[in-house]
Amino acid sequence: MPPPRSVVIVAYPGVQALDVTGPHEVFAGAAGAVRARRDGPAPYEVVVASVDGGPITSESGLAIVTIPLAEVHDVDTLVVAGGSGVLSACDDGALVATVGRLAGRARRVVSICSGAYVLAAAGLLDGRRVTTHWARARGLAARHPEVDVDADPIWTRDGDVWTSAGVTAGIDVALALVEDDLGVEVAEHIARCLVMFLRRPGNQSQFAAPVWRSRARDAPVRRAQELIESDPAADHRLGVLARKVALSERHLLRRFTAEVGVTPARYVATARVEAARRELESSDDTVATIAARVGFGTAESMRRTFVRDLGAAPDDYRRRFSHHRKDHAS
Numbered sequence: 001m002p003p004p005r006s007v008v009i010v011a012y013p014g015v016q017a018l019d020v021t022g023p024h025e026v027f028a029g030a031a032g033a034v035r036a037r038r039d040g041p042a043p044y045e046v047v048v049a050s051v052d053g054g055p056i057t058s059e060s061g062l063a064i065v066t067i068p069l070a071e072v073h074d075v076d077t078l079v080v081a082g083g084s085g086v087l088s089a090c091d092d093g094a095l096v097a098t099v100g101r102l103a104g105r106a107r108r109v110v111s112i113c114s115g116a117y118v119l120a121a122a123g124l125l126d127g128r129r130v131t132t133h134w135a136r137a138r139g140l141a142a143r144h145p146e147v148d149v150d151a152d153p154i155w156t157r158d159g160d161v162w163t164s165a166g167v168t169a170g171i172d173v174a175l176a177l178v179e180d181d182l183g184v185e186v187a188e189h190i191a192r193c194l195v196m197f198l199r200r201p202g203n204q205s206q207f208a209a210p211v212w213r214s215r216a217r218d219a220p221v222r223r224a225q226e227l228i229e230s231d232p233a234a235d236h237r238l239g240v241l242a243r244k245v246a247l248s249e250r251h252l253l254r255r256f257t258a259e260v261g262v263t264p265a266r267y268v269a270t271a272r273v274e275a276a277r278r279e280l281e282s283s284d285d286t287v288a289t290i291a292a293r294v295g296f297g298t299a300e301s302m303r304r305t306f307v308r309d310l311g312a313a314p315d316d317y318r319r320r321f322s323h324h325r326k327d328h329a330s
Contacts, residue, residue: 004031004045005076005107005181010099010118011050011066012092014085017058018167019112020048023079026174029190030182043182047072051095059084069098077177078106082113082133082166090121100124108160110177112170116163120144128158133166134261151261216259220245224256224264232271233295238264272296273309280318287314 007027011020024046031042050056053068080099089095100122103109111119116132117140119125129148132140137151150156155164155173164173171194179187216222223245228236241264242252256264275294279285288299291314296302299314306314 002041002043004041004043006074007044007046007077007079008072008075008102008106009046009048009079009081010069010095010115011048011056011058011064011081012083012085012089012095013056014059014083014088015056015064015081016083016113016167017060017062017064019081019083019115019170020058020064022168022171023081023110023112023174024048025194026171026178026190029193030178030186033186033189033193034182051092051098069095069102072102075102075106077108077110078102079110079112080115080118081170082111082115082117082136086114086117090117096121106160108162108177110162110164110173112164112173113166114140116140116147117143119161119163120147124161125163128161129156130158130161130163131156131165132163136166137261216256218255218259220247220252221256221259224252225260225267228264228268228271232268232275233293236264236268236295268295269305270309272302273305276302276306276314277317277321280314281321287318290314 007023009020009024027044027046031044031046035042048064048066049069049072050066051069053066053071055063055065057063078099096118099118103119103122103124109119109124111130111132113133114136116125116130117136120140120143125144125147127146127148129150131137131150131153134151137149140147141149153165154169155162155176157176162173162177164170175187175191178190216225224241227234227241227244238249238253242249245252247255253263256267260267262270272295276290276296279290279294280287283290285293286299287302291297291299291302294302296305303313306312306317310317312320
């Protein structure tokens with residue numbers, strides 16, 4: 001049997017507790033699942049480490065026990081968690097230097113949420129496409145213009161560097177890492193144990209859920225948001241929206257994207273997905289009928305957008321989340 005892979009999760013004062021515990025539970029769960037099926041060593045050994053070791057206080061006040069980073073010698077997967085203390089962590093020369101040194105030994109390097117700031121400070125993200133929490137993306141790009149920051153996906157992989165968006169996305173990327181190592185069956189087992197109804201692919205948008213929509217301060221942009229949300233099925237082409245809010249198409253596109261974080265077209269698609277989700281959960285209408293009613297036009301257009309944004313086709317989504325018990329045909 002191969003020896004266990006060493007997973008080292010780097011923490012610091014002010015770390016987001018779920019950025020640490022979420023991936024930890026996934027790797028530990030995978031180890032337990034594999035050991036339950038066969039004799040021999042577990043596939044992972046997971047430790048949480050900080051510069052000085054001992055207990056550190058997370059941003060929520062939860063104390064997390066760590067070992068000193070100096071005691072870490074073998075590392076297969078290096079994971080750097082995010083949190084409100086990340087900028088202070090980036091100013092800690094010992095932490096950044098140690099992360100850089102350990103990354104040189106690791107098979108792969110991972111950041112959760114704003115942990116990408118630490119990887120960037122160590123020079124590990126130069127020229128790579130990465131993601132982070134949408135609220136942190138602009139700051140990361142400004143601080144490190146040499147890094148290609150994409151605020152949209154929940155996780156990305158660029159070679160041996162994996163980066164993820166905030167909090168629960170750390171569980172998604174950890175599941176993807178387990179799948180890469182041990183196969184889809186083990187990853188799906190862990191997802192079920194964690195009661196994750198829909199294991200999300202990396203290309204799912206961070207903006208797929210309405211709670212994450214930024215409300216613009218700019219009155220014309222905010223008006224455009226309201227028009228889209230009040231009637232997702234209406235004609236929301238850029239020229240039509242621009243006329244309704246008394247802006248040129250160019251100005252609306254620039255100001256909307258800057259304030260909201262996505263283009264008007266992407267915002268429209270997200271609003272239509274939300275409307276379609278509600279219909280799929282609560283009605284018996286066919287996918288084609290719902291697609292026409294919420295503005296997608298065709299069932300195929302709606303299917304492509306669902307797969308892109310949610311990682312599941314409309315029929316699959318309905319089977320998981322419908323309030324009705326009867327079978328549905330599209």
